[in-house]
Amino acid sequence: MDDDASHGSPGTDLVPLAGARVLPRELALAADLALGMGTRTVSVALRLGGAGLDVARFGGRIASALPGTGLARRTVSSAVRPLVADGQRTRDRAVAQAQRVLEQVVPTIVELIDVDAIVQQVDADALVATIDIDALLRRTDVDTLLQRVDVDAFLAGVDLDTLIGRIDVDAIAARIDVNAIVQEVDIDAIVEETELGTIVARSTSGFASEALDAARAQTVSADTLVARLVDRVLRRRAEGPLGPPLLVGEEEDLPPAPSAPTTAPAAGPPPASPPADEPPGGTAP
Amino acid sequence: MTRARDALQHQGHYAGPISRLLAYAADTAFIGVIYTAGIALLRFAVDAATPWTLNVEGAVFAAGALAWSALYWGSSWVGFGRSPGMSLLGLRIVRSNGARLDRRHALVRLITYPLGFLTLGLGFLGIVFGRTRQAIYDRIADTAVVYDWDAEAAKLRELATRGGQRRHHLSP
Numbered sequence: 095m096d097d098d099a100s101h102g103s104p105g106t107d108l109v110p111l112a113g114a115r116v117l118p119r120e121l122a123l124a125a126d127l128a129l130g131m132g133t134r135t136v137s138v139a140l141r142l143g144g145a146g147l148d149v150a151r152f153g154g155r156i157a158s159a160l161p162g163t164g165l166a167r168r169t170v171s172s173a174v175r176p177l178v179a180d181g182q183r184t185r186d187r188a189v190a191q192a193q194r195v196l197e198q199v200v201p202t203i204v205e206l207i208d209v210d211a212i213v214q215q216v217d218a219d220a221l222v223a224t225i226d227i228d229a230l231l232r233r234t235d236v237d238t239l240l241q242r243v244d245v246d247a248f249l250a251g252v253d254l255d256t257l258i259g260r261i262d263v264d265a266i267a268a269r270i271d272v273n274a275i276v277q278e279v280d281i282d283a284i285v286e287e288t289e290l291g292t293i294v295a296r297s298t299s300g301f302a303s304e305a306l307d308a309a310r311a312q313t314v315s316a317d318t319l320v321a322r323l324v325d326r327v328l329r330r331r332a333e334g335p336l337g338p339p340l341l342v343g344e345e346e347d348l349p350p351a352p353s354a355p356t357t358a359p360a361a362g363p364p365p366a367s368p369p370a371d372e373p374p375g376g377t378a379p
Numbered sequence: 380m381t382r383a384r385d386a387l388q389h390q391g392h393y394a395g396p397i398s399r400l401l402a403y404a405a406d407t408a409f410i411g412v413i414y415t416a417g418i419a420l421l422r423f424a425v426d427a428a429t430p431w432t433l434n435v436e437g438a439v440f441a442a443g444a445l446a447w448s449a450l451y452w453g454s455s456w457v458g459f460g461r462s463p464g465m466s467l468l469g470l471r472i473v474r475s476n477g478a479r480l481d482r483r484h485a486l487v488r489l490i491t492y493p494l495g496f497l498t499l500g501l502g503f504l505g506i507v508f509g510r511t512r513q514a515i516y517d518r519i520a521d522t523a524v525v526y527d528w529d530a531e532a533a534k535l536r537e538l539a540t541r542g543g544q545r546r547h548h549l550s551p
Contacts, residue, residue, distance in 0.1 A: 282538055285538045286538040286539070288542075310398075310469045311385070314389050314395075314398065315386075316395070316397040317394065318389075320395055320397060321395055324508055334510035336393070338473055338476050339476055341392075
């Protein structure tokens with residue numbers, strides 16, 4: 095390719111091949127006239143030829159019905175066959191030559207086309223605006239499309255470590271109200287309904303422990319019964335203190351104790367103040 | 380029937396007369412069994428090892444029993460805040476405000492403990508009729524007795540046992 099080829103507007107002007115010369119205007123007009131006349135002549139000749147072919151076919155049919163036609167056909171055929179063979183060879187050579195020319199010319203033409211310049215001139219927005227996305231989606235079989243998606247291959251290409259590393263777990267955890275979740279958990283039901291309870295029972299209990307639990311629970315029940323009976327006999331209406339202030343969560347004016355016993359503060363209503371009518375020493379009146 | 384789940388609500392509350400009476404009975408049994416066994420063992424050892432015979436009877440036996448009882452209760456109260464009988468029933472001695480029992484108040488309680496008997500039992504009536512379930516020696520020593528057994532574990536044990544029994548009945 096000549097250096098002048100790079101001076102033209104890429105993709106818009108075809109650069110003349112090396113060695114080609116530009117024709118003068120008058121000569122170009124004469125050539126156009128000759129081509130136009132030739133084209134018309136060929137067109138008329140083809141029409142006349144077509145009509146002559148029809149007449150010849152008709153004449154052939156009539157002639158084939160006459161006597162001696164077979165001999166004449168064979169004679170003509172033997173005379174024409176070498177001519178047909180020569181014509182066929184000439185046609186094959188012409189086609190092969192045309193193919194070679196095209197193989198050289200077409201890549202050159204393709205190289206001359208600047209695809210980037212063509213793409214730059216395309217108004218992509220206007221092109222997209224002409225597309226009816228809704229209609230396109232309506233015509234799209236999403237299920238079939240999804241079935242063709244290889245999810246395993248997609249996941250195999252995902253770097254989970256990097257993905258997880260970009261997640262701020264602390265921020266997510268900070269937004270979770272763990273206390274609210276824990277309050278919703280029914281520990282008793284979990285222990286009672288799952289094997290976890292069996293594990294707890296096996297690890298913490300034996301027959302003696304269960305018997306002791308039952309005996310202690312029974313004595314607590316008996317104590318409660320006696321307390322109700324005494325309250326009824328003494329006609330007490332106000333409920334007394336349930337336990338020592340530090341164990342039932344009641345504030346007291348006493349100085350803080352050095353250390354509290356292992357007993358956890360029990361849940362329950364705050365104890366009332368001791369009655370004024372209690373006898374000294376805690377004994378009955 | 381009061382289940383362990385319900386008893387859990389009573390932890391830290393003043394212990395009632397039945398629990399304390401049973402704890403006292405258990406302690407008395409322990410004291411008696413250990414004392415008589417100890418005396419018998421001592422007598423056997425003296426008889427076997429020496430030419431003398433050990434006769435622990437009457438006042439000597441009573442004085443020994445009294446000393447052994449004081450040692451039994453005093454050491455357990457000072458050391459653990461509860462006697463073996465109280466451990467069995469899940470009771471604990473604390474200060475009247477709920478603080479841990481210290482050595483001084485434990486000793487005061489031990490010294491004044493006989494007042495319950497010396498008052499012909501009147502000193503114990505506070506356990507039954509008092510709001511804070513304090514006997515006379517508790518009043519003097521500024522102590523109280525509360526429920527303090529591992530009711531949380533007992534509740535879990537009870538739930539687990541009940542759930543296991545139900546699953547056993549449902550299984551083919």
